[in-house]
Amino acid sequence: MTTAPHTAPALKEWPLWEVFVRSKQGLEHKHCGSLHAADAAQALNMARDVYTRRQEGVSIWVVPAKSITASNPDDKGPLFDPAADKVYRHPTFYDIPDEVGHM
């Protein structure tokens, strides 16, 4: 790339933000993607332009990507496997006589 005529600042890239959009009143905000923006206000404006050009949303959250703590895929077993053998947590585990009707 042609180098810019002035010295680049220490942080060249705008920080990364994760974008969550509520598609309509009554539904939860759902992750829809990410974008780079200098600050929160700009991230909101850009999220509006990038992710809601066709009335996909009524509300937007933007969260700095670096603020998100995520579980490690390698911990998937210890974290989630214990739920697999607890079928008694599901309603279908229990046999109820038909005459009782819906329960």
Place this chain on the structure above:
Amino acid sequence: MYTQSFNVPDDAGQKPATVKPVAHTEPPERMAQFDARIDADGRIEPQDWMPEAYRKTLVRQISQHAHSEIVGMLPEGNWISRAPSLKRKAILIAKVQDEGGHGLYLYSAAETLGTSRDQMLDALHTGKAKYSSIFNYPTLNWADVGVIGWLVDGAAIMNQIPLCRCSYGPYARAMVRVCKEESFHQRQGYEALLVMMQGTQAQKDMVQDAVNRYWWKCLAMFGPPDADSPNSVQGMRWGIKRISNDDLRQKFVDATVPQAKVLGVTLPDPDLKWNEERQHYDYGQIDWDEFWATVNGNGPMNKERLATRVKAHNDGAWVREAALAHARKQQQRTLKEAA
């Protein structure tokens, strides 16, 4: 949305390189788990372990795809100020804005693989990274804008629908979003051409001329024939690519012939005819030498497209820096007030 259904090595020579076996230096247990997940049609997410070659292939393909969206704004952008009516201008602005958005979805997807936006832009601006060869041809008249929507976006849709089932989650999700927005692109182009075809003879001739110039380039967008496309095999194995170049090209030809008939234009291929036995249209030979020359930088518009992109990026540098400086100042002010 635009992509070439192939993944050009950044150092592509005149012809596709011969297939290189994937180095088996990956930990065998991890590799086995990865293969098993792919075989079960599972999805790979950013934090999951993946072989280095899978990561590299995806970074290259997704970034080439993103670059294509961004460079793809240029040929159509040329016509915004000259659109024949306010309605067509509003439509074209919306379409070009969509392409910018598609580029952003894709850059974000590529970034989940550990590359940075700046690295990708550098690769594009230095000419190291490829983008779809179709944008290295000029848009000479208004009908070109319609033909780009109808044929170029049409070809891209064929390519991109299977990518919605790509094994890499962020890429697949970006493609779902892109495909949803894309059908407007094709329909607006086709409709603009329908209107022109009801106009004067000169207008009809413009449509035919644009079709003549773009038809073969669109067929080439699907990439080299399967026999000359060694990278495809690995892409298929990894669930990155789902349908072969030739199969996609055939689908596109079969879908387009009846559309051309309704429109009243001739597709410029004397060998184009229905094959009763195959239940598909046969078509003529694509000029692959011309295609590779364009991919490798020698098309009519390569230099101009790249120069325009680099200029836009450099001209915007002060805006990017000012926004960061403003953000820092705001932050310091908030800290001071809190103190």
